[in-house]
Amino acid sequence: MKKKKVGIVIILLCMVILLVVKMINEEKANPIPEPVEVNKTDINSKLPYPLQVEEYDQKPETIAYRILFDLMKSLESEGSIDGANYTRFTKLSGNENSFTVAVVFNVQLPEETPEIDYGWGEMEDHRAVPSIVWKLTINKGENRTYTLTKIEKTNDTQIGLPPVESLEDYQKNAGIDASLEIVDYEIDNHQLKVTYDNGQNWESVPVAVEDLVLDHAQQLQQGTFVIGPDSTAFVLNKGLSVLISTDKGESWNEVLVSNQLPAIRLQILGFTSEQDGYLIVTGDKTMSSEANFIFKTNDGGQSWYNAGSVNNYDLVTDGGFIDDQLGFVSYGEYRYESELPVPNLYRTADGGGNWERIEVPIPEEYLGYFTTAEIPTFQGTDGTLLINQGPQGDYFGGNVLAKFHSQDQGKTWSFAGLVDPDGVLLPK
Known part of the structure; x- marks a missing residue:
């Protein structure tokens, strides 16, 4: 009887060892990926950014304003900015389903510059960053929902302007x-x-x-x-x-x-x-x-x-x-x-x-x-x-x-x- 119990324990032990070896081999074959750290200073980390607009918001410039205004409000609520004001929105290209709009705007930074600043640019007096220029790529979805899919930064403050x-x-x-x-x-x-x-x-x-x-x-x-x-x-x-x-x-x-x-x-x-x-x-x-x-x-x-x-x-x-x-x-x-x-x-x-x-x-x-x-x-x-x-x-x-x-x-x-x-x- 005693020999029988010893045999069972040995068998169970062998099964555990085999299971552990199998798990080790599987982990080597399919290693768990290391966590990828998102570049928080790139505003594109906030994208895609969808927003449902009103029925009367039909011009690309108006739609771009609605989306960017909402995005800036979210950044303000998280403490990244104290506010933003907008100089102009200008459609550059595209059609009603997908278009690109240039925006020239300013942001006001908090008293203590946050750890995440999204690379706004050079701050001037009164903690203002003037003449930020972005090209916004926006795609149309269903039920008046538009999604900001890409933000491209540029230094061309006259982008999209006529002579x-x-x-x-x-x-x-x-x-x-x-x-x-x-x-x-x-x-x-x-x-x-x-x-x-x-x-x-x-x-x-x-x-x-x-x-x-x-x-x-x-x-x-x-x-x-x-x-x-x-x-x-x-x-x-x-x-x-x-x-x-x-x-x-x-x-x-x-x-x-x-x-x-x-x-x-x-x-x-x-x-x-x-x-x-x-x-x-x-x-x-x-x-x-x-x-x-x-x-x-x-x-x-x-x-x-x-x-x-x-x-x-x-x-x-x-x-x-x-x-x-x-x-x-x-x-x-x-x-x-x-x-x-x-x-x-x-x-x-x-x-x-x-x-x-x-x-x-x-x-x-x-x-x-x-x-x-x-x-x-x-x-x-x-x-x-x-x-x-x-x-x-x-x-x-x-x-x-x-x-x-x-x-x-x-x-x-x-x-x-x-x-x-x-x-x-x-x-x-």
């Missing part, structure tokens, strides 16, 4: 001599004076200051005067009159334009030649509408006639003539039902008798930003038009302008790039 000009380059290319933009009048001790030699000598103008059209700063209202070697003229609020000199202030003539106008809001005076001039007048304002009148002169301002009006009663924002026949009037934004606003610009080619609204084709990515047309400049038949941002414009701070070209005297226009007056787009 950008400084204001100086724009003026040069448009044939505008910025050196002529000098202070050419002053109101001193209730006396209006003008200069024709950059302030070396001043000529007194025989007019009472209270008869001039002044702004809130008690300076001449923009558009109500012209000072030049051929014609110097000032709009007076005596009815509607113009005080004019054609000999650099040696003699003056006060001419009545009209005394049958309603309460006047806006006057825009200009000359296109020594003999030809215009005076665009608006008035009788009620809420957001007003009447307009186009007056012309062909004898150097000695007489004026009513050339017509634009068949539009919105509020005028700008106006002017290029020559005696070609003219433009801007009415700010044009809105149609629920669509985004676009420029509301009218053109005449017969001196102001007939006007038609012309289309300014704002690129889709800039719709809603650039809405208010200035009066174009021309060199022959080639024109350059700037479109300002509207009252709610916030594209790069609201001062960047869109530029358009025309080769047919302003009948049609094509997008030509951006003008950057403040240097927010151009490399420092």
Whole structure:
């Protein structure tokens, strides 16, 4: 009996040894992989990052904003950043199912830089990291779910932008001599004076200051005067009159334009030649509408006639003539039902008798930003038009302008790039 028990123990022991040997051999054949440490400083470790957007979020730029905003909020909640703000989103390529969008943005880092910083870049004063540029690859899924699948970093802060000009380059290319933009009048001790030699000598103008059209700063209202070697003229609020000199202030003539106008809001005076001039007048304002009148002169301002009006009663924002026949009037934004606003610009080619609204084709990515047309400049038949941002414009701070070209005297226009007056787009 004892021998039998010993035999059983030996058998069990042998089975255990065989089992252990088998396990060792299997482990050698299929070793357990070592844990792979994820590079936490690579933002792609957060991907894929899905998000369900709203039904009205259809533009790639908007979808990219929703996803990145949500991702930044998650990083803020884990303490990696204190917040983020966004400069712009620009679609680079792709279709509705898969697309790439460039984003330029800034992040604010916590007081104590976290161990995981995702390689944001060089921190400046106030713990801000400016001008971070990412290319986001986004794929469309089901039920309005989009997934951020890849983030590529770049240093190109102008990625996806059209050609950008400084204001100086724009003026040069448009044939505008910025050196002529000098202070050419002053109101001193209730006396209006003008200069024709950059302030070396001043000529007194025989007019009472209270008869001039002044702004809130008690300076001449923009558009109500012209000072030049051929014609110097000032709009007076005596009815509607113009005080004019054609000999650099040696003699003056006060001419009545009209005394049958309603309460006047806006006057825009200009000359296109020594003999030809215009005076665009608006008035009788009620809420957001007003009447307009186009007056012309062909004898150097000695007489004026009513050339017509634009068949539009919105509020005028700008106006002017290029020559005696070609003219433009801007009415700010044009809105149609629920669509985004676009420029509301009218053109005449017969001196102001007939006007038609012309289309300014704002690129889709800039719709809603650039809405208010200035009066174009021309060199022959080639024109350059700037479109300002509207009252709610916030594209790069609201001062960047869109530029358009025309080769047919302003009948049609094509997008030509951006003008950057403040240097927010151009490399420092």
